[in-house]
Amino acid sequence: MSARAAWWNPRHFLVPISAVAAGAVDFLRTLQMLGRVAWRNIWRNPRRSWVLISAVAVGVFSFLGTLAYVDGFSMQLIDAAIRLQGGHIQIAGQSYFESPVIHTTVRDVQPVETAVQVLPEVEYLIRLAAPGIMNSADQAAGVMILGVDPARERAFGQVPSLITEGAYLSDTDEGIVVGAALAEQLRSQVGERIVLMANSLDGELSAAAFRITGLFESTSEDFDKTHVFLHRAEVQTLIGFADREATSIALFLERGVDASPLATQLRAALAGQDLEVLTWRDRSPLMVMMDETMNLANIILVVILFTAIGFTLINSFLMVIYERLREIGIMMANGVRPSQVRWILYLEAILMVAVGIFAGTLLATGLIAWWHANGLDLSAFSEGLRAFGSGSVIYPRVDLRHVATGYATILVMVSLAVAWPAWKASRFQITAALHHA
Amino acid sequence: MHSSNLGESPAPLVDVNGLVKVYEDKSHVPVRALSGLDLEVQSGEFTAIAGPSGSGKTTLLNLIGGLDAPTSGTVTVAGQDLGQLKRSTLATFRLNNLGFIFQAYNLIPVLSAEENAEFNLLLQGVSKTERRRRVTQEFSDLGIEPDLFGRRPAKLSGGQQQRVAIARALVSRPKLILADEPTANLDSKTGARLLDKMRDLNERTGITFLFSTHDPMVIARARRLVILRDGEIASDDLRA
Known part of the structure; x- marks a missing residue:
């Protein structure tokens, strides 16, 4: 056999491997005795x-x-922060996370839903978001208006379980759910009407009145004072979003599941759609x-x-x-x-x-x-x-x-x-x- | 100087040249234990090194066994200059070439008689079957009853402990066994019986025995007697 052909011969590897194995056996045998x-x-x-x-x-x-x-x-x-504020993974329009403006949206949620539905044990919530002002009879406060699908929120969201007074949005009512701290600040109660004002997509000021159906109290008072929940359809009407448009899609994973590989998988699946997929770690460096x-x-x-x-x-x-x-x-x-x-x-x-x-x-x-x-x-x-x-x-x-x-x-x-x-x-x-x- | 008269022979098993050992006593006063000693021991010898207390017997044995380092001079055992070996290599050399029998038996107290005897074999990586075979054989040869195999040293008599120590020294098939006053703590009957066993082993297997002793029983059985005095060889006689 030529020297060139010899290097790959398995026999050349078998000798050192057997020597290493024998050494390991000797070591373990000695270790056993020393251990005794x-x-x-x-x-x-x-x-x-x-x-x-x-x-x-x-x-x-x-x-x-x-x-x-x-x-x-x-x-x-x-966990509370993730559940309240956007899930383990969030999908939004490109640059929305840097500059959250109402014009940056997911234009069509259908392909995103298709990509998400193939992932195992992942739940998701589609949300519309827009900044606005909430007015009671004698007070006003800046809020983030969140348009949600009540049925899915009740199944997977956090806020429905945090209701302290009244009830969460039903599938049909046209009410609003606000934080108890915000209601207190605006001196409002369940059953009272408030007016929401916001800039619509065409730059006009838009306003609508809603009856408070429920108050919630989360672990974060800041969140409670700044977030209100409406039907997605109401926000579409108020701001002028299209039917299949969303600000973000929030994904919720089972406890202990690493979000990073799933996010990578989603990025690959949604490539070319001008979307951004971030994990909670990407979004919240403070956490x-x-x-x-x-x-x-x-x-x-x-x-x-x-x-x-x-x-x-x-x-x-x-x-x-x-x-x-x-x-x-x-x-x-x-x-x-x-x-x-x-x-x-x-x-x-x-x-x-x-x-x-x-x-x-x-x-x-x-x-x-x-x-x-x-x-x-x-x-x-x-x-x-x-x-x-x-x-x-x-x-x-x-x-x-x-x-x-x-x-x-x-x-x-x-x-x-x-x-x-x-x-x-x-x-x-x-x-x-x-x-x- | 006295030298052994062994005639033309192959390289000695032990070759000691110009060995000097100077200790410091408790008052830090230098004490010369060995003064330029030369000695050759051939394979298969059954040799006693005798002499009065302080003559350097134990020191010489310790230096030949690599348990201590000389102040000057060289000790070569089985062709290996011990002074050239690192601590770790020297330990492996002792494991594979030397057996020790001490006056105080020096068994490991947490191991049973059987485990003490197979201790060196485990370090050598000998398989379990072979370990058991050799230990059983040596115990049988030395008259150690099976019911003593599992006993720890504290539960054995002095004679039994010394027999286990001899078995430990023999099972690893050393080239040289160094026995430092092996009978000093035994009654004369037990001592005589063990010495006869060792002499018998020497004759049957050719293992070299080197004793440090002032026990007349050992001296009587030795085929070569080296007498030390003040760290020097005073006489060196071969016997029939």
């Missing part, structure tokens, strides 16, 4: 081990408890920043908690290696490599921490499940929480990615804490270690 030594070492001084395990369990419990609260608060905030800040805060919390626990680990493992100096000497004399001595101590720490993580997680899971079912009632701070756009009852929950990041951080912290004692142990002079009493 490490596990038994843990239980030689049960009291000390339980103190360490308890410290880790309390740390993990505190971390998960805090994480559940922070994640629950954060997810509730983001993204808040989400990322929360993640960072979680990691900082773990680092702080486990720095304290790390010092306990360092202290314990320094005691451990001096207690076991002779054994370390025996093992090294018998051919255990310095790296394997370090492995024993790492495994011992990791196994102890794993038990602590398991215990802490078990306890925290119970607490979080109870919290999640009953909610954490923070009514005392309801005004403050509403300012954030959150409800006064927080339902703690955890984002598993944050838990995984937290656990990974714990393992890194533990490894760092054990690194010094482990390094010291692997550098002992064997004869001195063997003569240690």
Whole structure:
């Protein structure tokens, strides 16, 4: 066989692959034995081990408890904002998100609906939006007029579930639903008439009177003071929109579904139609920043908690290696490599921490499940929480990615804490270690 | 200087040249444990290094075993200059070429007798079946009853522990076994029985044994006796 032809011969790869596999088997076999030594070492001084395990369990419990609260608060905030303000993905006319004017619309919603309907488990709401002024008998306020399809809103929207007085729009009535805060500001009540004024597409001032059918109260007072809901047909008449025209199509996804790939899919499906498809992350950098800040805060919390626990680990493992100096000497004399001595101590720490993580997680899971079912009632701070756009009852929950990041951080912290004692142990002079009493 | 009279022979298993070891005692006063010692040990020898306390026996064994580094001089074992090896490579060299038997048995307390004996084999990557076969064989040869296999060292007598330690040293098929006062903590009957076993193993398998001792029983069984005094070889005699 020529040298040129030989390189692709599978035999050339089989030898290194089998060597790597054999090496891996040897490594795992050695690890199993070192792990056995490490596990038994843990239980030689049960009291000390339980103190360490308890410290880790309390740390993990505190971390998960805090994480559940922070994640629950954060997810509730983001979820409420998404549900109220345009969904996980929003489709609008090109440049509408930069400059939301009534002339920039989706001219024909039909192809958009066709593209959206093929996506699995996605619901959507078609909306018309226009700025206007709402007048009561003696007050006026600037509002965003939203034209909606009441049947679909009742099925998938947020506002119908937030009605505190009166009722949401029926399929036939010609009423208006306003925020309770706005009604209070305009000194209006359910059943009273108000007048909406807005610029139509042709630049003329347009006005119409509506009877208030219901008041809503969301988690955001700002939203309540600035948004009113009408039939889409009423907004079409008021502003002059065409029948199949929409300002935006809001898509709502199941919890935990990543919006980005779906948005990419939609962009491809709607290419060439002068439309823009944005996820909530694209539209709300502030929320993204808040989400990322929360993640960072979680990691900082773990680092702080486990720095304290790390010092306990360092202290314990320094005691451990001096207690076991002779054994370390025996093992090294018998051919255990310095790296394997370090492995024993790492495994011992990791196994102890794993038990602590398991215990802490078990306890925290119970607490979080109870919290999640009953909610954490923070009514005392309801005004403050509403300012954030959150409800006064927080339902703690955890984002598993944050838990995984937290656990990974714990393992890194533990490894760092054990690194010094482990390094010291692997550098002992064997004869001195063997003569240690 | 005394030298062994082994005649024309292949490269020695152990070749010690100009070995010097200077310690600092607790008061940081330098103590010369070995003073330029030369020694050759051929494969298959059953040799005792004797001498009074402080003569350098254990130091010499530790240096030959790569457990300590000399102040100067070289130690070559199985053709390998130990001074040239890094800590990790030296550990692997010990694992594959040397077996140790210590006065205090030095078993790993968290492992059972059987696990202690197969410890080195696991490090060598020997398969489970082969490990079990070798350990059972050595335990049987050394008279360790099966009901002791699962016991931890704390539950074994001194003699039983030392037999497990010998089994641990033998199962990995080392070229050289270094035994530091192996009978010091045993009663004379047990000591004699173990020494006979070791001599028998030496004759049957050709494994080289190097003892550090002042036990007359060991000296009586050794085929070569090296006497150290003040870190130097005072005599070196081959016996029948």
